[in-house]
Amino acid sequence: MAQNTAIKVNETSRSAVGRDGVLDIAARLFREQGYGSVSLRKIAEAAGIKAGSIYYHFGSKDEIVAAVLDAGIRVVHASMRDAITDLRADTDGETVLRAAIRAHLHALLDVSDYTSANVRIFGQVPQSVRDANLPTRRAYEAEWDSLLSQLKKDGTLKQDVDIRRLRLMLIGTLNATLDWFDPDRGSADALSRTYADVFLNGILQRQDT
Amino acid sequence: MAQNTAIKVNETSRSAVGRDGVLDIAARLFREQGYGSVSLRKIAEAAGIKAGSIYYHFGSKDEIVAAVLDAGIRVVHASMRDAITDLRADTDGETVLRAAIRAHLHALLDVSDYTSANVRIFGQVPQSVRDANLPTRRAYEAEWDSLLSQLKKDGTLKQDVDIRRLRLMLIGTLNATLDWFDPDRGSADALSRTYADVFLNGILQRQDT
DNA sequence: TTATTAACCTAACAGGCATTAGTTTGGCGT
DNA sequence: ACGCCAAACTAATGCCTGTTAGGTTAATAA
Numbered sequence: 117m118a119q120n121t122a123i124k125v126n127e128t129s130r131s132a133v134g135r136d137g138v139l140d141i142a143a144r145l146f147r148e149q150g151y152g153s154v155s156l157r158k159i160a161e162a163a164g165i166k167a168g169s170i171y172y173h174f175g176s177k178d179e180i181v182a183a184v185l186d187a188g189i190r191v192v193h194a195s196m197r198d199a200i201t202d203l204r205a206d207t208d209g210e211t212v213l214r215a216a217i218r219a220h221l222h223a224l225l226d227v228s229d230y231t232s233a234n235v236r237i238f239g240q241v242p243q244s245v246r247d248a249n250l251p252t253r254r255a256y257e258a259e260w261d262s263l264l265s266q267l268k269k270d271g272t273l274k275q276d277v278d279i280r281r282l283r284l285m286l287i288g289t290l291n292a293t294l295d296w297f298d299p300d301r302g303s304a305d306a307l308s309r310t311y312a313d314v315f316l317n318g319i320l321q322r323q324d325t
Numbered sequence: 326m327a328q329n330t331a332i333k334v335n336e337t338s339r340s341a342v343g344r345d346g347v348l349d350i351a352a353r354l355f356r357e358q359g360y361g362s363v364s365l366r367k368i369a370e371a372a373g374i375k376a377g378s379i380y381y382h383f384g385s386k387d388e389i390v391a392a393v394l395d396a397g398i399r400v401v402h403a404s405m406r407d408a409i410t411d412l413r414a415d416t417d418g419e420t421v422l423r424a425a426i427r428a429h430l431h432a433l434l435d436v437s438d439y440t441s442a443n444v445r446i447f448g449q450v451p452q453s454v455r456d457a458n459l460p461t462r463r464a465y466e467a468e469w470d471s472l473l474s475q476l477k478k479d480g481t482l483k484q485d486v487d488i489r490r491l492r493l494m495l496i497g498t499l500n501a502t503l504d505w506f507d508p509d510r511g512s513a514d515a516l517s518r519t520y521a522d523v524f525l526n527g528i529l530q531r532q533d534t
Numbered sequence: 535t536t537a538t539t540a541a542c543c544t545a546a547c548a549g550g551c552a553t554t555a556g557t558t559t560g561g562c563g564t
Numbered sequence: 565a566c567g568c569c570a571a572a573c574t575a576a577t578g579c580c581t582g583t584t585a586g587g588t589t590a591a592t593a594a
Contacts, residue, residue: 150361150448150449151361151449152359152360152361152362152449153361210529236448239359239445239504240359240360240361240449271530272529272530273528273529273530274528274529274530275530277528278519281516281519282523282528284502284505285498285501285519285520285523288498288501288502288504288505289494289497289498289501291501292494292497292498292500292501293493293497295448295497296493296497307490310487310490310494311494314491314494314524314527315523315527315528316527316528316529317526317527317529318523318524318525318526318527319482319483319486319491319524319525320419320481320482320483320525320526321480321481321482321483321484
């Protein structure tokens, strides 16, 4: 997200944070502290500018948080889609699903303040901001539903699973990780393997074989 | 939580909401709107009193939210413990785990504004309030760890599961339900069965048998 | 050199916030 | 009938919030 806009960006004054810089900092603060306790003055201070200056880049606080939310979904969507698109066409269903889970968790825990901020504050922002984020969300959800439907059709998944419910459960589980994950206690990658193991095979000791 | 305190409660003026009434209303508003957008004035208005009057019952806003958080855990803890205690001593492990999952989801979705408020706002409240809630939380977590450890010992669960990680995953998944659950689309009870099915057996089509 | 402009600053605004102190009400036990 | 006291009210405090209008800087383009 720190990438330049299409137009050339002028390295003006000594330290110009610019729109993207403000957005980066806002995303980080939202992830760390939640929505309610992050004021424009806090964002400005962290960016090294004054609160009023933010209005040069954004029309309102809602516009900032909406931009953060949207970028958050777009990042994790791209991460997940790339992960499953990069696989060979004949990859087995289980491997594809594992890759999707790993990609989501990777974006959430390792890569993006935007994605983690989205998960963290979505339930705290004004209704209008939530609504504005819905189309982007639905596109990501559709990507999952498409994947899960295919896995069901090709016999990877049980035939009695409810796609929507499974997707809600799956993403809900992955996102909930944000509340307790500590990178010092284990990698997101190892965690994603545990998640996949549980979802695919369950935790019950099996007496077959 | 609307129960009277040990001491006799005097039905004083025409409509005395009292401490418990204020707390009930606060819990409901916190569940519905989150922490940040619920002011003392909103709570007071919903209770039919003025904002300042709340200070007769509570010393601060933090004290209110702390009381809500604590009650939330105590309710779900009691629900879960009762559910597994009521079972016969020779009940098989799978059934016990299913009962625990059902009880947690029942408290969260069907019964208690306090429990749902806790899950919803815990990540939004001041650090000091979170800390005050930790002991109660740890007690509930210990109950789960105890149950899961026993199920692992008696061979119900796979021997390579990490208890702590499984508990975090399990409770995280159940709590995440709060973000999307719609009672019009299905009961919490049916949902708990789906959850248990997935966690116990996984979603993979099996080619054994 | 001059004009332009992106990026910032200053200073103030009205409104909402939690909190406080002092006052009033009205039912209960005596 | 009297006094007590739980449970409310009124009115004000200072602080923080998002937001606005108008002024400043400094680098670039002509």
